[in-house]
Amino acid sequence: MHRTIKYTSKIFIAAAAGLFIQQSAKAQDTLKEATIDIITNYQPKLRDAAKLNLTASLPATDSSRSKMNYNIPALNLNFMYQPVPLKPLALGKDSLNALQNNFIKVGYGNLSTPLIQAGVGSGRNDQYNLGLFFNYTGSKGDIQYQDYSTMNILGSGTYFAEKFEVDGRVGFNRNRVNYYGYDHTLIDLKEEDVKQVFSEVFAKVGLRNRPADPKGFKINPNVEFIAFKDSYKRQENTFVANIPVSKEIFDDIHVKVSGVFDLSAYKMDGGETINNNVSSVRPAVEITKPSFYLRVGVNPTWTNKETYILPDITNDIHIAEKKLILSSGWVNYINKNNFRNLANMNPFIADYPNTILNTKVQEIYTGIKGTLGSHFNYNTKIGVINYKNMPLFVNDATDPKKFAIRNEASLKATQIHGEIGYIDEEKFQVRLGATYFDYGKQETELKPYGLVPLNANLNIQYTIAKKLQLKADLFAFGGNYYVIQPNDFNKTDGAFDMNLGASYDITKNFGLWFNANNLFNSKYQRWNGYQSYGVNVLGGLMIKF
Structure with missing residues (x-):
C-alpha cells in the first residue's frame, strides 16, 4: 500500500520568509507555497514483547506440630433411672391354633335322603399322619325302584422318615342301584329282579425318597390291589404297579422313566377268566424354564396282543410371562x-x-392359557381326537333296561374347551367352563351312542365374615343318541339346572348346612330310560372338634 505524505521543512520556511519580504515590497504579487511530496512504502511492525519466565513450585512443608489447648469443664449428671441387668427371655409357646381334625355331618332330605359323614385325623405330627373317613347317603324317587345308596370307608396314613416317606390307604366302597328304566305299566318286576350292588375293596401303598440333593434320583414306586364284584357274581381283580424314576442331568433338564403294569382278571360265576392287561414303559425328557416347558417322550405299550408306540409331546411357551402362554401337545x-x-x-x-378291547386315544391340540392380573385365570384349547376301539352304550335288544356295549372301531372328534376363573383369596371364587365335542365321523356305528357332546358349568362361592358360606352351581349338558331299533335312532333332551348350598358356623364347633339340588326340576335322562330325581332339598348339622 502506498501513501503520499506532505512535509513543510525549514527550507520551506526560509523560502516562505524570503518571499514574504519580497511580497511586502510588492504588495501586488501573489503568495505561493512550495510543498515537497515524499512517497515511501509503509510497513508497520509490532515491537518484540518482553516475556516473563515463571517456574511454579510448592511451598516448603511445615512439619512443626501445632499445640492446641482445650479446656472442657467437668459436668456432673445425676440419673434417676437405674438400668435393669439383661436376662434371657423364655421362648414363647407355639401360637398355632389347635386343629379341628374330627367332624360329624348329619342331615336329611325330602327324597327320604339321609346323609351321614364322619372324619377323624391324627393332627400335626412330624413323623406320621393318620385319617379315617366314612360316608353314607341314599334317596328314593317317585318312580318304583328309583332308589340308590352309597357307602364309603377310607383309611389313609403317611409315615415320614429321614430319607423317605411311606403312604398307604385301604378302603371299601358299596354302591346300590336298581334297573328301573323300563315301562312300569307294561312290566311288573320284583325288587330282586332289578337290584344291582357294586362293591370293591382296595389297598394301595407307595414309597417316596427324600433326597438331600435336589438333583439326585427321585423314586416313587407304588402298588395297588382292587377286588371288584356285583350282584350277578361277576368279579374282577386288578393289580397296578407304577415305578417312576427321575433325575436332573443339567440345570432345568430332567430325564424321567416310569414302568406301568395294569393287570386285570375278570370272571363270571362258572365262566372262563378274561384277562385284560396293559403294560408300558414311558421314557421322557423334560425341559423346564421360567418361560418355556417341553416334554418329549415315547410310550411303548402292550395290551391284549397289540403293540403301540405312543408319542407324548407337550410344550408351553410364555409369549407374555404368565399372562399369555401358548400350549400345544401331541x-x-x-x-x-x-x-x-x-x-x-x-x-x-x-x-x-x-372280546373287550381297550381304547387307543390320540389327541393333537393347541390353545392359550394364563392369568390376568392377580385374580383372573383362563384356559382355552382346540384339538382333534381319534379314538380306536371306543365303547358305546346302547339299550339291550333283549332287556331294554340294561345297556349292551358295542365297539366303535374308529371315531373322530373335534374338541373345543374354554374356562375362566376369578379368585379373591378365600372370600369369593367363580369359575365358568365348557367343553364341546363334535363327533363328526365314525366307522362302525351310525351315531356315537351314549356320548355327551356338551358339558358346561358355572360355579360360584362366596364367604361372608368367615362364618357364612354360599355356593351355587349352574350346569348344562347336551343330549346323546340312543338306538330305537336296528338302523334307527333318537336323541335325549339336553338339561339345564341349578344347585344351591349354604353353611353357617354358629360357634367354633357347631354349624348348620343346607343344599338344594335340581332347582329347575329338570327330570332329564343321562341314560335313555333313566329319569333323574328332580328337586332334592336337604340340610343338617355339622360338628367339628
Whole structure:
C-alpha cells in the first residue's frame, strides 16, 4: 500500500520568509507555497514483547506440630433411672391354633335322603399322619325302584422318615342301584329282579425318597390291589404297579422313566377268566424354564396282543410371562375298558363282553392359557381326537333296561374347551367352563351312542365374615343318541339346572348346612330310560372338634 505524505521543512520556511519580504515590497504579487511530496512504502511492525519466565513450585512443608489447648469443664449428671441387668427371655409357646381334625355331618332330605359323614385325623405330627373317613347317603324317587345308596370307608396314613416317606390307604366302597328304566305299566318286576350292588375293596401303598440333593434320583414306586364284584357274581381283580424314576442331568433338564403294569382278571360265576392287561414303559425328557416347558417322550405299550408306540409331546411357551402362554401337545394313551371302569361310566350295563378291547386315544391340540392380573385365570384349547376301539352304550335288544356295549372301531372328534376363573383369596371364587365335542365321523356305528357332546358349568362361592358360606352351581349338558331299533335312532333332551348350598358356623364347633339340588326340576335322562330325581332339598348339622 502506498501513501503520499506532505512535509513543510525549514527550507520551506526560509523560502516562505524570503518571499514574504519580497511580497511586502510588492504588495501586488501573489503568495505561493512550495510543498515537497515524499512517497515511501509503509510497513508497520509490532515491537518484540518482553516475556516473563515463571517456574511454579510448592511451598516448603511445615512439619512443626501445632499445640492446641482445650479446656472442657467437668459436668456432673445425676440419673434417676437405674438400668435393669439383661436376662434371657423364655421362648414363647407355639401360637398355632389347635386343629379341628374330627367332624360329624348329619342331615336329611325330602327324597327320604339321609346323609351321614364322619372324619377323624391324627393332627400335626412330624413323623406320621393318620385319617379315617366314612360316608353314607341314599334317596328314593317317585318312580318304583328309583332308589340308590352309597357307602364309603377310607383309611389313609403317611409315615415320614429321614430319607423317605411311606403312604398307604385301604378302603371299601358299596354302591346300590336298581334297573328301573323300563315301562312300569307294561312290566311288573320284583325288587330282586332289578337290584344291582357294586362293591370293591382296595389297598394301595407307595414309597417316596427324600433326597438331600435336589438333583439326585427321585423314586416313587407304588402298588395297588382292587377286588371288584356285583350282584350277578361277576368279579374282577386288578393289580397296578407304577415305578417312576427321575433325575436332573443339567440345570432345568430332567430325564424321567416310569414302568406301568395294569393287570386285570375278570370272571363270571362258572365262566372262563378274561384277562385284560396293559403294560408300558414311558421314557421322557423334560425341559423346564421360567418361560418355556417341553416334554418329549415315547410310550411303548402292550395290551391284549397289540403293540403301540405312543408319542407324548407337550410344550408351553410364555409369549407374555404368565399372562399369555401358548400350549400345544401331541399325546397318545390307552383307556383301559375293564369291568370296573365300564361300570363306573354306566352302572346299568348288562354282560361284560368276552372280546373287550381297550381304547387307543390320540389327541393333537393347541390353545392359550394364563392369568390376568392377580385374580383372573383362563384356559382355552382346540384339538382333534381319534379314538380306536371306543365303547358305546346302547339299550339291550333283549332287556331294554340294561345297556349292551358295542365297539366303535374308529371315531373322530373335534374338541373345543374354554374356562375362566376369578379368585379373591378365600372370600369369593367363580369359575365358568365348557367343553364341546363334535363327533363328526365314525366307522362302525351310525351315531356315537351314549356320548355327551356338551358339558358346561358355572360355579360360584362366596364367604361372608368367615362364618357364612354360599355356593351355587349352574350346569348344562347336551343330549346323546340312543338306538330305537336296528338302523334307527333318537336323541335325549339336553338339561339345564341349578344347585344351591349354604353353611353357617354358629360357634367354633357347631354349624348348620343346607343344599338344594335340581332347582329347575329338570327330570332329564343321562341314560335313555333313566329319569333323574328332580328337586332334592336337604340340610343338617355339622360338628367339628
